Amino acid sequence: MKSISVYIHIPFCIKKCSYCSFYSIRAQSGIVEKYVDAVVEEINLRKELLSHRKIKTVYFGGGTPSLLNPHILEKIIETLHQVSSFHEDAEITLEVNPETVEEGKFYGFRRMGINRISLGAQSFNDRSLKLLKRVHDSAKIKRAFERLRKIGFENINIDVIMGIPSEEKRDFLHTLEETVKLNPEHISVYSLEYHKNTPLYLDMMDGKITPISKELERVLYFETLELLKRRGYIHYEISNYSKPGKESRHNLNYWLGGEYIGFGASSVSYFNGMWTKNEEIYSFLEKVNRGIIPIRRMEILSKDKRKRMLFILNLRLVKGVSLEEYRLHDFSPNFIEKLKALQKMGLMIKDTETIRLSDEGIILSNEVFSLLI
Structure with missing residues (x-):
């Protein structure tokens, strides 16, 4: 039986970050449960894609999926179990904003099968977090990580951003040092990108902020490489470093050209030589409620x-x-x-x-x- 990865898009956020180009909306009363019910229905509409495949990874991305309560997300996991089978060691990842980490809620996530956390820290400099319009400060990142360890999560990634405007070399190295002190199994270091029409891009175009130079970016890359290597991390992908055996199996499936199915608004799939992209949320809901598979674009490669x-x-x-x-x-x-x-x-x-x-x-x-x- 062929293996497959599953991506679930949860598009709700507390507040949109200034650099973010991913499809997301503010969480509104009443729509969250309707949306999750629609994702469940979409899985049932497309169940033939999963019925003869074994799920090796599931990734809840967003948006901020950790905003939702475990009993709501569990509906999705239960439906996947009903229409397919899982590898015994399946990796199930939840993207997490530090602001949302509460002990009771995350014990629930662990009980429902979440076994990997991707914690969006982005920076340990409070000035930079404000510029990026993050809803947490650096102290909350540390408290969130400690709670996650206490709850029993043994596979945690921390995301950080390199090249934030106004940061100097020492500022970014401070973020990197604070990240390493927490000893996560995996660290993702993303270069800041200015996506068209995001608030950060518009500020750049208006001359309010200035991107870092290519020379500084080069220096930061080599400093990152050396520091993380000294601390036992393996550089295995452009932006990703892990302890031995702790690579992101879900993302490796993408990079190795494996098949994956995306469920939810604006999610992307690749299977049987075909690429598809789903509708955005309101068209997604409307189509699923009519029993129509909510694909917006499709290309046979x-x-x-x-x-x-x-x-x-x-x-x-x-x-x-x-x-x-x-x-x-x-x-x-x-x-x-x-x-x-x-x-x-x-x-x-x-x-x-x-x-x-x-x-x-x-x-x-x-x-x-x-x-x-």
């Missing part, structure tokens, strides 16, 4: 496009792309020329077994992928 997409996803991994699995002569001459150009620029390294991004290529990975796409 050509063999060539699928191969290129999987090659680029594999490039996100530090170990790179296996040349035994992906033979370069199978790609178009144009694509191969682009790879050669990137090697000449020092952004890519090719040996007898792999092709991978150099450190400079990792720093400029967005530009590299834009060229290859």
